[in-house]
Amino acid sequence: MHNNPFDLSCDSCTIRTHPLFRHLEEQELQEIMLNKITETYKRGSIVYQEGNRMKGFCCVQSGIIKIYQTGFDGKEQIIRFAKPGDIIGYRSVVSNEPACTTTEVIEEAILCHIPAEILLNLVKTNSNFAVELMKLTCKELGEANSYITDIAQKTVKERLAEILIHLDDEFGEDLQGVLKISLTREELSNIVGTATESIIRLLSEFKSLGYIEINGRKIKILDKPGLKYIANI
Amino acid sequence: MHNNPFDLSCDSCTIRTHPLFRHLEEQELQEIMLNKITETYKRGSIVYQEGNRMKGFCCVQSGIIKIYQTGFDGKEQIIRFAKPGDIIGYRSVVSNEPACTTTEVIEEAILCHIPAEILLNLVKTNSNFAVELMKLTCKELGEANSYITDIAQKTVKERLAEILIHLDDEFGEDLQGVLKISLTREELSNIVGTATESIIRLLSEFKSLGYIEINGRKIKILDKPGLKYIANI
DNA sequence: CGGTACGTTGAGTCATATCAACCATAGTGG
DNA sequence: CCACTATGGTTGATATGACTCAACGTACCG
Numbered sequence: 001m002h003n004n005p006f007d008l009s010c011d012s013c014t015i016r017t018h019p020l021f022r023h024l025e026e027q028e029l030q031e032i033m034l035n036k037i038t039e040t041y042k043r044g045s046i047v048y049q050e051g052n053r054m055k056g057f058c059c060v061q062s063g064i065i066k067i068y069q070t071g072f073d074g075k076e077q078i079i080r081f082a083k084p085g086d087i088i089g090y091r092s093v094v095s096n097e098p099a100c101t102t103t104e105v106i107e108e109a110i111l112c113h114i115p116a117e118i119l120l121n122l123v124k125t126n127s128n129f130a131v132e133l134m135k136l137t138c139k140e141l142g143e144a145n146s147y148i149t150d151i152a153q154k155t156v157k158e159r160l161a162e163i164l165i166h167l168d169d170e171f172g173e174d175l176q177g178v179l180k181i182s183l184t185r186e187e188l189s190n191i192v193g194t195a196t197e198s199i200i201r202l203l204s205e206f207k208s209l210g211y212i213e214i215n216g217r218k219i220k221i222l223d224k225p226g227l228k229y230i231a232n233i
Numbered sequence: 234m235h236n237n238p239f240d241l242s243c244d245s246c247t248i249r250t251h252p253l254f255r256h257l258e259e260q261e262l263q264e265i266m267l268n269k270i271t272e273t274y275k276r277g278s279i280v281y282q283e284g285n286r287m288k289g290f291c292c293v294q295s296g297i298i299k300i301y302q303t304g305f306d307g308k309e310q311i312i313r314f315a316k317p318g319d320i321i322g323y324r325s326v327v328s329n330e331p332a333c334t335t336t337e338v339i340e341e342a343i344l345c346h347i348p349a350e351i352l353l354n355l356v357k358t359n360s361n362f363a364v365e366l367m368k369l370t371c372k373e374l375g376e377a378n379s380y381i382t383d384i385a386q387k388t389v390k391e392r393l394a395e396i397l398i399h400l401d402d403e404f405g406e407d408l409q410g411v412l413k414i415s416l417t418r419e420e421l422s423n424i425v426g427t428a429t430e431s432i433i434r435l436l437s438e439f440k441s442l443g444y445i446e447i448n449g450r451k452i453k454i455l456d457k458p459g460l461k462y463i464a465n466i
Numbered sequence: 467c468g469g470t471a472c473g474t475t476g477a478g479t480c481a482t483a484t485c486a487a488c489c490a491t492a493g494t495g496g
Numbered sequence: 497c498c499a500c501t502a503t504g505g506t507t508g509a510t511a512t513g514a515c516t517c518a519a520c521g522t523a524c525c526g
Contacts, residue, residue, distance in 0.1 A: 071386040095371040127357035138328040144377035152426025153304040193385025
């Protein structure tokens with residue numbers, strides 16, 4: 001995790017095309033560029049933790065971040081992932097509350113830290129920005145609601161199938177058709193909300209039924225409609 | 234469900250003191266008063282349904298509303314409740330998407346319908362309003378995240394205890410100490426995400442252990458710390 | 467070379483869902 | 497007024513999904 005002084009321009013950054021920043025004035029972008037701090041994070045590093053007071057928020061330039069909450073007995077519950085173009089930590093900045101999630105890098109990432117005041121100022125002075133940020137929050141809220149319904153009503157098998165579909169949709173596949181995001185069995189279990197052993201058994205069941213191919217952490221979906229059928233979607 | 238022409242003033246309404254509307258200019262309040270439509274809803278009536286395009290949002294003046302999603306097999310999953318002072322339906326207005334929840338009145342309610350354009354205009358022209366609305370959304374998002382962790386990791390017994398605590402905190406008790414919100418066993422099961430029979434069995438277990446007193450739908454909490462201990466909070 | 471983290475498999479247990487029967491209550495229509 | 501029906505509540509018996517525990521394999525890393 002070190003400061004990268006060579007990347008002071010946002011020209012090539014997602015910030016230019018992201019719906020959230022697209023409508024910014026040149027001068028507002030300048031303000032961000034001058035005040036942001038870009039850092040590289042290795043797999044396993046924690047960006048911020050539950051309970052932290054946030055001094056700013058982050059744009060994900062590259063890499064993948066997992067965002068989780070720690071349950072009563074210390075088990076982590078993965079809420080969502082962030083990928084290039086996503087922003088993280090803004091919830092705490094806006095509501096001025098301590099972070100309610102921990103964010104951990106699962107694939108080497110470059111993040112731009114932007115001070116809280118800039119975000120708050122933009123919300124106040126640029127109504128387009130405010131509306132876009134609100135849309136983003138509302139979208140996340142809608143997704144969270146669906147997730148609640150899923151976890152409460154579906155079986156572990158259905159949820160695992162659904163998660164595989166989602167991961168495929170969100171992160172895509174490489175040239176061999178393998179899911180680009182690679183997770184441990186434990187991480188999968190922390191999304192689905194079940195035991196690691198259950199994930200292992202279900203993955204090999206899906207494999208034996210011809211829905212997927214497994215090679216360690218590499219998962220290849222062979223029959224997406226089949227999985228969707230299992231997942232009830 | 235009929236228009237109530239006698240309540241054209243917001244003077245006595247929560248709108249005056251609600252954090253969201255507190256900072257409005259007199260002229261902005263006037264705008265709302267002139268354009269709102271106040272209606273009374275009986276228990277069981279649906280305010281809006283999943284998939285509806287929202288032409289506005291609602292302020293809850295009195296009554297209690299349940300907000301739920303319908304799962305794959307038609308089982309409803311209650312996401313949250315709205316009580317006087319809360320606003321509902323704004324998510325769809327902001328993100329300009331169809332509603333992802335259904336809202337049903339469970340205790341006779343008076344609702345003020347306010348056109349979407351007014352909300353969107355306020356967000357654009359009044360930065361205080363924008364910030365407050367965003368705080369509200371972020372708060373809901375934080376709560377949704379915690380709910381996900383709970384449902385995924387806690388047992389049914391723990392969740393039921395937790396829900397009872399929440400209902401007590403949110404809606405309070407009458408003079409006899411009975412929870413003000415009264416729900417069917419099925420509704421309780423649709424919050425917890427379990428079968429009705431399980432709720433019945435657990436409620437009587439809590440009763441026999443001296444944590445609660447039951448009288449039909451009237452539930453009285455006798456030992457709140459005890460319930461909190463069960464709920465792991 | 468041992469250590470640590472991850473993955474796998476089997477066996478046993480328990481929480482919870484499901485199914486079925488039954489009771490209580492209130493509203494409805496003839 | 498009574499039979500009728502619908503809705504909600506309760507209880508018991510049974511089935512099973514999923515967790516836990518325990519042992520062991522595998523791979524990478526200093």
